[in-house]
Every structure is written in structure tokens, then in C-alpha cells.
Amino acid sequence: MEAHARTTPEGALSDLKVLELGSMLAGPFVGSMLADFGARVIKVEKPGKPDALREWPPHKDGAALWWKTMARNKHAVTLDISRPEARELALRLIGESDIVIENFRPGTLERWGFDPAELSQRFPRIVWVRVSGWGQTGPNREQGGYATIAEAFSGLASFTGHADKGPTVSAFPMGDYLAGIFGAFGALAAIHRRERSGRGQVVDVALYEPLLRIIESVVVRYDQTGRKKPLLGNQMEEDVPRNVYATADGGAIAISCGSQSIYDGLVDAMQRPDLKSDPRFATMADRVIHRDAIDGEVAAWLKTQPTASALERLVANKVVAGKINDIADVLGDAHIAAREAIRTLVDETLGPMRMPAPVPKLSETPGDIRWSGRDPGASNDEVFGDGLGLSAAEIEDLRRNHII
Structure with missing residues (x-):
């Protein structure tokens, strides 16, 4: 397994600046999709309490392996946006962004003073991607949500499983990843519209909604015939054997x-x-x-x-x-190798590391993996110093006061 440097053209999204708030999977996967194709994504974590995905197994030599791929291509900074002392710095980061991604429980950003509706007056061109369990509206909006619950609520789990054993859900957080893909699509649709209108907008994604979208045939079937899709294990009604x-x-x-x-x-x-x-x-x-x-x-x-x-x-x-x-x-598959569906890069602590390549393949501006997920605050000096113009003394003061 030989790691090799890749020379690729400028990414398709290299003109976009993205600020990623939130943690774990669904919101961050929006950022991952955009970063794979060249967007400059700044990943914000709370100082002293980084993204919980870093705690999830598997680990190797203390390094969180899931984090290495989810946070690839992202600039890692620490900033406690919940504190009033961090407000102006956070607003400067927001103001320089084309897209802001968050996946807090609805109302959290508003409570911290970052209501997208209010900030749209100051920053009219920003596209806000808001991913949550239940969406920004509706009677369930304030409930916690995870991918497992999304599969159950969407109706998907009702026909995945065996009749004698009952419904099953995926063995990985499919709902989070689908929400991330739909969120990235929504972000780019909103950016495309901005080119004509000059204004950004809010992209609101609930975890269960992409799952509901992809079971379209089940929805229209019940609507038109009153029939539900049965549990058939690995079989399909329409496709036998x-x-x-x-x-x-x-x-x-x-x-x-x-x-x-x-x-x-x-x-x-x-x-x-x-x-x-x-x-x-x-x-x-x-x-x-x-x-x-x-x-x-x-x-x-x-x-x-x-x-x-x-x-x-x-x-x-x-x-x-x-x-x-x-x-x-x-x-080890020859077709996987021929398609370069798995890429090898050199991680700064673990050395050669394989992970899935960017998808889809673009003929002129393909996606790339420039680096793997970094330590908390690894990009603080670059983003706050080179990017926002703070002096070394100012950065050190922020660090000493646990604002970054």
C-alpha cells in the first residue's frame, strides 16, 4: 500500500467559504461533501469539549479513526460561540462565509444570538444549512433526533426486516449521511439561486425527510391503493427472485x-x-x-x-x-482499484491511511482528499491570525480565556 501525492485541478467549489458549526455526523457530512470538492471549510469546535465524534470508536494509538475521514479537508478551529465574548469573532467568521452549516437542536443558535432571520439583514448573501432531527418547524422540533429514530419515524423501518422477526434499522447512521447529502445539494441549489437573486436563504433539513423522500413508491402506493409494503427480508415484492x-x-x-x-x-x-x-x-x-x-x-x-x-x-x-x-x-477488489474508489493519503500521526474517495467523479474538476481530520484548534493561527488579522498576543489572550 503506497501513499502517493495527487495533482488535481482547482476544486469545483474552491470559490466557496463554508463555516461548519455543530458536531457528529449529519451537519458535518454537509461540510465533508463540500470540502471534498474544494470549498474552504472551517470546522468550529468548543475549546475543551471538542466534537463528540472524536470519542466514538474505533481508535488507533489514541487517534479517532472516524474523525479522520469525517473532518478531512477541513480547517479545525476552536471557538466557544455560546459565550458573549466570542460573539464578534464568530460574526466575523460568519460574515466571511458563503455557507454556514449547523446541526444544533432548533432554537440553540437563536438563544446564542445568531438567529439566521436576524442576521440575514446584516449578511444577506449567506446560505444557512440547518440540519436537525425534526426540522425547524412542527410540533416535534425541540425533540432530540438521531438517525435510528429517523428511520423509524420515516416509515422506512416498517418494511425492512423479516416478517417473523419484525422491523430492523441500519447498522450504521444512514439517516445522518443522507441528510448530509441532501443538505449539500440544498446548499448548492441555494448558491445557484443566489447568483441571480443576490440573496442567500435557509436550507432546512430534518433527518427523517431524505428517508421519506427515497421511499416515494411506498408513499404513493398507500395513497392510491391503501396497501402497505410488507416485511420480506431481502426480497422485493416487485422483483422476483x-x-x-x-x-x-x-x-x-x-x-x-x-x-x-x-x-x-x-x-x-x-x-x-x-x-x-x-x-x-x-x-x-x-x-x-x-x-x-x-x-x-x-x-x-x-x-x-x-x-x-x-x-x-x-x-x-x-x-x-x-x-x-x-x-x-x-x-482488495480490482474494480475498486481501477475506479480509485479508495484513496490513500498520509496522515500526520498514523501514516498511510485508506478512506473512500470523493463521490461523484467529475471529469474536469474531480474531488480530492488533501488532508485527514486534524486535532482541535490545529488551524487557529491560520484562520484567526492569517485570515482575520489577529495578532499572536490576541490569539494567546483568547486561548488563555478559553474562548478559543
Whole structure:
């Protein structure tokens, strides 16, 4: 594993200045998305009480590994914006920003004297991205919110799981990351509008709303038919057979037969022409009715096949299939390497480190990882001194009084 320097053109968002407030995942992932494509993101943490993500495992030699990727490409400063003594410094940072990101509980910024509605008079061009559990309005706005609760509230969890075991939620904070992506999209949409109107606006994202957005078919189905989507485990109602199947050597393969031609290829790979002529499986509608029967046939066949040879036969017959990779498989995969989906950089404390590359790929101004997440206040001198013009003595005074 050799780390290498990358020479890339100026980032697509290199003209944008972003101030990131808040902590953990959803708001900071907005900043990560923007920073990957060149935006100058200043990450603010409270002195003596840094972002709680630094406390989350895993750690190596005392370094928070999740932090290394979430805070990559960001300038780390410390500033206690809740204190009146920090107000003018915070306002100077806000005033120099195109986008301000926050994910505090609604009302917190207002309580500290940074109400976006009021500050829009002084800083009319700023785009405010406000990510919260429940949004800035509504009866639940003041409740705490996490990604797990968002999956439950959005309706997504009601049909992910098995009928005999009940609903399940993701094993990682999917809602936070989706909210971050939608927040970044909203920020850029608002910046695009600003080019014509000259004014910024507030981008309001509740954690559950991106999840609700992506289950659109479930919403319109219930609205128009009164039918709810059932718990089917790894299966889908509309796409049969579709499941994760165990193989003979302890592996597993995912298959999705979304069209007749893919189904025909599957039964050819299985060398089961009888499954083509069986009227129970003649069309997708027929297979939906007899899902357990056809799913059982596929499962029984794959249980007798080694993973590699089964996958080779499936791909040769144009079946949409893929081996269930663990993360070691992903990091060693030739396609991942060819796409440069994993990048290696040199962390200042841990040395060579691999992490996911920026997404999506831009042909002219691709995203890049310039550095990994830094220590609290690592950029204080750069941001407050070089950026805002404070003297070394002024910075030291702020530090001594725990304002930075």
C-alpha cells in the first residue's frame, strides 16, 4: 500500500467559504461533501469539549479513526460561540462565509444570538444549512433526533426486516449521511439561486425527510391503493427472485431479476429449462405470486455451488449478481482499484491511511482528499491570525480565556 501525492485541478467549489458549526455526523457530512470538492471549510469546535465524534470508536494509538475521514479537508478551529465574548469573532467568521452549516437542536443558535432571520439583514448573501432531527418547524422540533429514530419515524423501518422477526434499522447512521447529502445539494441549489437573486436563504433539513423522500413508491402506493409494503427480508415484492443466497463454501451472492431476460439467464445458469416452461414462473407477475417456490429453487441450487464458480456462471449468463463482500474484499477488489474508489493519503500521526474517495467523479474538476481530520484548534493561527488579522498576543489572550 503506497501513499502517493495527487495533482488535481482547482476544486469545483474552491470559490466557496463554508463555516461548519455543530458536531457528529449529519451537519458535518454537509461540510465533508463540500470540502471534498474544494470549498474552504472551517470546522468550529468548543475549546475543551471538542466534537463528540472524536470519542466514538474505533481508535488507533489514541487517534479517532472516524474523525479522520469525517473532518478531512477541513480547517479545525476552536471557538466557544455560546459565550458573549466570542460573539464578534464568530460574526466575523460568519460574515466571511458563503455557507454556514449547523446541526444544533432548533432554537440553540437563536438563544446564542445568531438567529439566521436576524442576521440575514446584516449578511444577506449567506446560505444557512440547518440540519436537525425534526426540522425547524412542527410540533416535534425541540425533540432530540438521531438517525435510528429517523428511520423509524420515516416509515422506512416498517418494511425492512423479516416478517417473523419484525422491523430492523441500519447498522450504521444512514439517516445522518443522507441528510448530509441532501443538505449539500440544498446548499448548492441555494448558491445557484443566489447568483441571480443576490440573496442567500435557509436550507432546512430534518433527518427523517431524505428517508421519506427515497421511499416515494411506498408513499404513493398507500395513497392510491391503501396497501402497505410488507416485511420480506431481502426480497422485493416487485422483483422476483431477488434475495441474498448462501453458497456451498460459506459465501453469499445477491441476485436481482428485475426483467424477464435476467430471469431467463438465471435459469440457464442453473441449467433448469423446466423453470422457464413452468407456468408458475412464466412472467414477473406469476413469479410474484409464487415467490417462495422460485426463491427456494434458486436457494437450493446456490447452496450446492462454490461462490466463485457460481458467480462466474451467473455473470456469463448476464444475470445481475454480486458476491457479498466484506470490507477486506472491497479494499482488495480490482474494480475498486481501477475506479480509485479508495484513496490513500498520509496522515500526520498514523501514516498511510485508506478512506473512500470523493463521490461523484467529475471529469474536469474531480474531488480530492488533501488532508485527514486534524486535532482541535490545529488551524487557529491560520484562520484567526492569517485570515482575520489577529495578532499572536490576541490569539494567546483568547486561548488563555478559553474562548478559543
